[in-house]
Amino acid sequence: MSKKTPILYRFIKWFVWALYPKFKVEGLEKLPADATIIVGNHSQTNGPVFSELHLPINHQTWCRGEMMHLKETPSYMFKDFWGQKSRFTQPIYKAFAYLISPLAAFIFKHANTIAVYNDSRVMTTFKASVRYLTEGESIVIFPEHDVKYNNIIYDFQDNFIDLARLYCKKTGKALSFTPLYIARNLKTAYIGEPIYYSAESDKDTERARIKQYLMDNITSLAKSAPEHTVVPYRNIKKSTYPKNTD
Numbered sequence: 001m002s003k004k005t006p007i008l009y010r011f012i013k014w015f016v017w018a019l020y021p022k023f024k025v026e027g028l029e030k031l032p033a034d035a036t037i038i039v040g041n042h043s044q045t046n047g048p049v050f051s052e053l054h055l056p057i058n059h060q061t062w063c064r065g066e067m068m069h070l071k072e073t074p075s076y077m078f079k080d081f082w083g084q085k086s087r088f089t090q091p092i093y094k095a096f097a098y099l100i101s102p103l104a105a106f107i108f109k110h111a112n113t114i115a116v117y118n119d120s121r122v123m124t125t126f127k128a129s130v131r132y133l134t135e136g137e138s139i140v141i142f143p144e145h146d147v148k149y150n151n152i153i154y155d156f157q158d159n160f161i162d163l164a165r166l167y168c169k170k171t172g173k174a175l176s177f178t179p180l181y182i183a184r185n186l187k188t189a190y191i192g193e194p195i196y197y198s199a200e201s202d203k204d205t206e207r208a209r210i211k212q213y214l215m216d217n218i219t220s221l222a223k224s225a226p227e228h229t230v231v232p233y234r235n236i237k238k239s240t241y242p243k244n245t246d
Contacts, residue, residue: 027191040180065115151242164197181221
């Protein structure tokens with residue numbers, strides 16, 4: 001499947017590429033030959049931006065559907081990006097969210113993205129994802145949510161792991177999940193060893209096993225990297241950002 005890319009979007013992408021740091025990617029040789037689900041730390045906006053600009057494989061990135069629908073974008077952006085700011089500055093960020101929402105919705109709609117829904121439309125997300133996977137395109141997912149796990153990452157949501165069961169049912173193949181750690185300050189992304197889903201096992205067991213592996217492996221990738229400041233999932237004060245050696 002291919003998306004039409006308007007000239008304006010291509011210009012914006014080029015402009016961001018020109019300004020954004022150029023990342024190197026270590027561990028590309030670990031990627032499976034078939035399409036895989038790449039799971040990484042969100043690193044605020046750095047995860048999605050890296051995925052769109054610098055991940056050198058055919059892929060689609062999961063993106064919250066609210067970011068593609070202008071009526072929903074401002075409230076979602078404010079809550080997700082700036083909801084933890086002080087009550088004195090929140091009105092400023094709320095106004096800023098409304099100001100940039102038209103541009104944000106345009107960008108996310110035309111990027112290499114799959115809309116993610118947490119309501120009755122969730123099967124639309126899953127069907128589109130499996131279709132891309134069977135066509136050879138990998139899926140990139142940043143599944144952190146607002147529960148801290150350690151100094152590197154926040155806890156992962158795990159429903160996305162069920163994609164592997166649908167993929168196996170359609171293709172008869174085992175789907176892999178490949179960990180990714182994005183070190184913004186090192187301008188480097190690290191790819192870890194993949195783990196394969198077992199459709200013969202219980203669904204809840206596989207969710208727990210693969211989620212734990214991914215969180216622990218991404219943490220190990222971060223700990224093994226040169227000392228650097230970790231850009232966390234939440235938009236907190238930079239003075240409180242942890243080190244990977246903490």
